[in-house]
Each structure stands twice: as structure tokens, then as C-alpha cells.
Amino acid sequence: METGEGSGVSSGPGGPDGPGPRAGCASFNQDSTSLAVGMQTGYKLFSLTAVETLDCVHESESPEVYIVERLFSSSLVVVVSVSTPRRMDIYHFKKGTEICSHSYPEHVLSVKLNRQRLVVCLDESIYIHNIKDMKLLKTLLSTPSNPSGLCALSINHSNSYLAYPGSATVGEIVVYDANNLNTVTMIPAHDSPLAALAFNASATRLASASERGTVIRVFSVPEGLRLFEFRRGMKRYVSISSLSFSPDGLFLCASSNTETVHIFKLEQLGPRCSVCSGGDEASSWTAYVGKMLLAASSYLPAQVSGMMSQDRAFATVHLGASAQRNICSLAIIQKLPRLLVATADGQLLIYNVDPLEGGECTAAHTHRLFGAGGDQGEGSEAEGSEVTGPEQACPSYAATAALPASGPVTATLTGYSEDGGAKRGEVIPEHELAAGPVCLDDENEFPPINWCRDGTGGGPARRC
Known part of the structure; x- marks a missing residue:
């Protein structure tokens, strides 16, 4: 959850011949300022700007959601449900309007997005869209079988790097430039198949773990040189469910199906x-x-x-229960470094991290994301703590220095049209985007589009 690039945990869709997708998922947005949770009865979006309070900014009754991804702190949210696993729906949740839908030849396994690109991963193909108008830019066909939909998309606006498995039998990583639509490099990262991938915020480093789960490696991007190698354990193989860099890229956290979350410090x-x-x-x-x-x-x-060259963990967290899937993220909340852990049983665990001494992290608060139980306080904040919004997130996880606020990113939405057809590798657009030009503010209203349907109520959406 780079987060950072936005990382997620899901009960997981099956392949075309498998048992099929099941509802339930959780994912942090690209800068870990928001958490999306999918359930049998719908999905929720939470704002992560305070420790002791968890603000639900949106709740939908869309049933059986197994993928839900939010674009930064904007109103754009991507949803895939069990009932239509081959279709991706994109909504403007503040206006309650549908932006568009796309259907694909197979089950959608994962969706990644940044301010430039939206990537849809199927078992043996990857679709790259321009997020400004949802136009299909590139289809990567015949990619190695990837039943978990593993991929990572950097959040840096000038370097939209996409990483995905280059082999189904060994841990090769393909780094693809989603802006210029060409392959950058192939990294021989591990001997066994990949289990987790994550870019840092500046898209200069890529972390990876294999299915063995004993070694985590960090490579330079775009060169593909090995920079760091961390050993999270030698006694047993584990299933690493998420990797996430801190905002400044100096720390890396890893969660698995064990009771321990590890934080590594990246220093030469x-x-x-x-x-x-x-x-x-x-x-x-x-x-x-x-x-x-x-x-x-x-x-x-x-x-x-x-x-x-291998180092032990700089800091650790011992969760109360093991053998349940979870995702982790490092963030600055109320000007202090925190470790966030979203668990499969619907809890958000927040821990304080000492960026100088490391060691065992202290519990700050536990939130119940759905169901009974409510919040469970496990710590207290220092008096006078000030809540900082997403635009004030701190770039230095160690020094916790304030990030200067940046203005909204603007672009022009012009609309598009594509030829239909159901040939392999082609997206079948169900709707068209509204005509432009439209001023796009992706931090507040992304994209500000209104939709209407014909009078019968059963026809496709059309331009208003």
C-alpha cells in the first residue's frame, strides 16, 4: 500500500478458471493520506489526517467490492465488484456521478493510478490509460501469468514508471515507462517469483520481495542497480503482502502473514x-x-x-495476531512519523515510530473500519499537536520537516472516442467521456463531469 504508491490487500479475484473474485479489500492512496476499504455491502473512504479520529469522507452501497482505489485526495475513485469482475467503474464520488466504465477480456486483478496514467492489470495483459481522458494508450499483451495482479506504478508526475513481473518462475522485474510507452530495463531481482513491489515517491528506487519472503531488495531506477538488501528472517518462508517507502524514501516497511511488521532504514x-x-x-x-x-x-x-550487505530491521511492530493478511504504510500524521497497518479483519492500527533510535514501535491508536467495536485508544498524543492535511505532508520522515503546500495540478479534458470490437487486447468502452475542454483540478474535483441517461433508464450513458 506507494504507496505508495498505493498498496492494497484483497481477498483476491480468481482467474478465469478459478473460483472467481470475492469481496473485501483495503488500499492506501498514493501518498497515504487516505484509506479505501471494500466490503460485501459497499466501500468506504477514510481521511488519515489525525491519529485519534478517523474521518469517513465517503460511503457507498455498491455491493461486493474487491478493488477500490482513490486518486490522491481527489474525488476520483475506481471500483471493481464481484458481480462485474471484467468491468472497471470510475466515479466522481463527491458529485455522485459516474465518469466512465471500461470492460476487459478477463477479470480485473488490480488497478494503479497516478496523475498521468491509470493501469489495469489482468492475468496475462496490462492496459495503460491516459487518466486525463481515459483513452487507451497501450496494451501489453502476453505478459507472464500474474494471477495476483502484482504491479507497482510510481507517483512521480514526470516519471510514471510501471513495474511488473517479467517471469512466472523467477523474480524478474520489468520496469516500463508509462509516459513514453517503452521498456526501461529488466531487473533479475530474485530466484523465486515476485510477491511485492513498491516505488519510492521520487521514482528513483524500487523495492521488491519474492514468494520466499526472506530477503527484500532495493534497486535504483532506471538503472536497475542493487542498492540495498535486507533480511527479514531466515527461519521460515513468509508471504509478504506489502512494501511501502516513507515519504522521504529513507525508510521501508514490510508486512506479511506473520505477527511482525519490519521497518528498514535505507542508509549507505x-x-x-x-x-x-x-x-x-x-x-x-x-x-x-x-x-x-x-x-x-x-x-x-x-x-x-x-x-x-544485509541488515536487520531498524524498527519492528508485533501485531496481536498472525496469519492474517494486512497492508502497511509509513506516513507523517500530525507532524510525527507513523506506521499504519490495515488488517484483513477491518482494523487500522497506528504506531509511533522513533526515526532516530528505531526499536519496537509504540501503539498510538486502533480504529475499527467496519462493524461493531468502535475506536480503541492505545496511546495518547502530545498536547498541542496540529492536524496537517494532505497538502502539508512531510517529505522527511526522519526530520519531520513540513512540506510546502503545492497548488493544484490543472489540465484540459478533451474527451475521446475509440473503435469498438471485442478483439483480444482492445478495451470495449461502455461509455464516452464528456466533451471538453474542462478545467481539471485533480486535488478537488477530478474530473468535474456530469452524466445523464436516456429516458428509458436502461440505455447507455450519453453526453448531457
């Missing part, structure tokens, strides 16, 4: 030690030893040098 040995070695003999000695180990690792066999 050399620069870290050179900073701490100002006149301190102990620090200088540490820097010297660190440099010697780093230099020696280049002469050792790959297996040995790899073990030397």
Missing part, C-alpha cells in the same frame, strides 16, 4: 559513518571498519558479500 554505510565521525574516535573507528568491510565485500563470492 560510507556517508552515514562520515557524518558521524566528526572528531569522535569511536565513530572514526566505526567508519574505518565499515569502509574496510565494504571494500572487502567486493572481493568475496557473491553469496558471502551478499550476506555482509
Whole structure:
């Protein structure tokens, strides 16, 4: 949940020959300022701007939702339901209007979006749309079988990188430029198939984990060079359900089907030690030893040098229950660094993180997302804490420095039309977008479109 790029947890749709999709999902939006939860009876959108209060900004009665994704803090929300698993519906939830719908040849397994692109992942194909007018720009056919719909889309507006599995048998990652519509690189990340992917906010790093779940690696983008390797455990294989970078990209959290959530610190040995070695003999000695180990690792066999480069978790959280799927995210809430964990049983767990010392994170609050139980306080906030909105999110997770507010991103919505047909690889548009030009403010009203239907009530939507 890069979040960051927006990461999610779902009961998961089956393939065309499988048991089919089941309702239930949760996903953080691209900057972890919002949480979307899908249920049998509908879906809810929550604002994540305070610790002790959870504001439900929208609730829909659309039944059996198994995919729900919100675009940042805008009014655009994407929904896929069990009853129509091949159709993606896009709504302007503040106006209660449907923007458009698209149908696909197979079940929709995942949807990722940023301010430039909307990506729909099927089992063996990927569809890339221009989010400004929903026009289909590219179809990647015959991709390796990807029954979980695993993919990641960076949120950086100038680099819309898409990462997806390049193999069904080993952990190869394809990095694709969704803006320029070309393949950037192929990364041989793991020996076993991929289980999780996540970009940092600046789209300069990509984290990955395999189905074994013992090693998490971080690569440079677009070069594909291995930068970090973290070992979350050696005793048992686990299923990693989510990876998420902190807003400043200095921390990475990982959740799995175990009771522990790990937070890793991404710092190079050399620069870290050179900073701490100002006149301190102990620090200088540490820097010297660190440099010697780093230099020696280049002469050792790959297996040995790899073990030397691996670090244990900087901070951890021990959840009350294990063996349930969950997603995690790192965010700044009320000017302090937090770890957010959304669990499959409908809870949002918020923890305080010490960005300097690490260690065991302290529980701050527990929220019940649906059903009985209500909020369960597990900590108290310091007096005078100030709520910061999405536009005031902090870029430095360690220093918790305020991010200057940015103005709304604007564009022109011009509408489009496509040829019909049901050939493989072609989207079958059920509706057309409204004619433009329309001023688009994607932080408040994205896109501001009105719809109407013909008098019979059963016909397709048409332009008003």
C-alpha cells in the first residue's frame, strides 16, 4: 500500500478458471493520506489526517467490492465488484456521478493510478490509460501469468514508471515507462517469483520481495542497480503482502502473514559513518571498519558479500495476531512519523515510530473500519499537536520537516472516442467521456463531469 504508491490487500479475484473474485479489500492512496476499504455491502473512504479520529469522507452501497482505489485526495475513485469482475467503474464520488466504465477480456486483478496514467492489470495483459481522458494508450499483451495482479506504478508526475513481473518462475522485474510507452530495463531481482513491489515517491528506487519472503531488495531506477538488501528472517518462508517507502524514501516497511511488521532504514554505510565521525574516535573507528568491510565485500563470492550487505530491521511492530493478511504504510500524521497497518479483519492500527533510535514501535491508536467495536485508544498524543492535511505532508520522515503546500495540478479534458470490437487486447468502452475542454483540478474535483441517461433508464450513458 506507494504507496505508495498505493498498496492494497484483497481477498483476491480468481482467474478465469478459478473460483472467481470475492469481496473485501483495503488500499492506501498514493501518498497515504487516505484509506479505501471494500466490503460485501459497499466501500468506504477514510481521511488519515489525525491519529485519534478517523474521518469517513465517503460511503457507498455498491455491493461486493474487491478493488477500490482513490486518486490522491481527489474525488476520483475506481471500483471493481464481484458481480462485474471484467468491468472497471470510475466515479466522481463527491458529485455522485459516474465518469466512465471500461470492460476487459478477463477479470480485473488490480488497478494503479497516478496523475498521468491509470493501469489495469489482468492475468496475462496490462492496459495503460491516459487518466486525463481515459483513452487507451497501450496494451501489453502476453505478459507472464500474474494471477495476483502484482504491479507497482510510481507517483512521480514526470516519471510514471510501471513495474511488473517479467517471469512466472523467477523474480524478474520489468520496469516500463508509462509516459513514453517503452521498456526501461529488466531487473533479475530474485530466484523465486515476485510477491511485492513498491516505488519510492521520487521514482528513483524500487523495492521488491519474492514468494520466499526472506530477503527484500532495493534497486535504483532506471538503472536497475542493487542498492540495498535486507533480511527479514531466515527461519521460515513468509508471504509478504506489502512494501511501502516513507515519504522521504529513507525508510521501508514490510508486512506479511506473520505477527511482525519490519521497518528498514535505507542508509549507505560510507556517508552515514562520515557524518558521524566528526572528531569522535569511536565513530572514526566505526567508519574505518565499515569502509574496510565494504571494500572487502567486493572481493568475496557473491553469496558471502551478499550476506555482509544485509541488515536487520531498524524498527519492528508485533501485531496481536498472525496469519492474517494486512497492508502497511509509513506516513507523517500530525507532524510525527507513523506506521499504519490495515488488517484483513477491518482494523487500522497506528504506531509511533522513533526515526532516530528505531526499536519496537509504540501503539498510538486502533480504529475499527467496519462493524461493531468502535475506536480503541492505545496511546495518547502530545498536547498541542496540529492536524496537517494532505497538502502539508512531510517529505522527511526522519526530520519531520513540513512540506510546502503545492497548488493544484490543472489540465484540459478533451474527451475521446475509440473503435469498438471485442478483439483480444482492445478495451470495449461502455461509455464516452464528456466533451471538453474542462478545467481539471485533480486535488478537488477530478474530473468535474456530469452524466445523464436516456429516458428509458436502461440505455447507455450519453453526453448531457
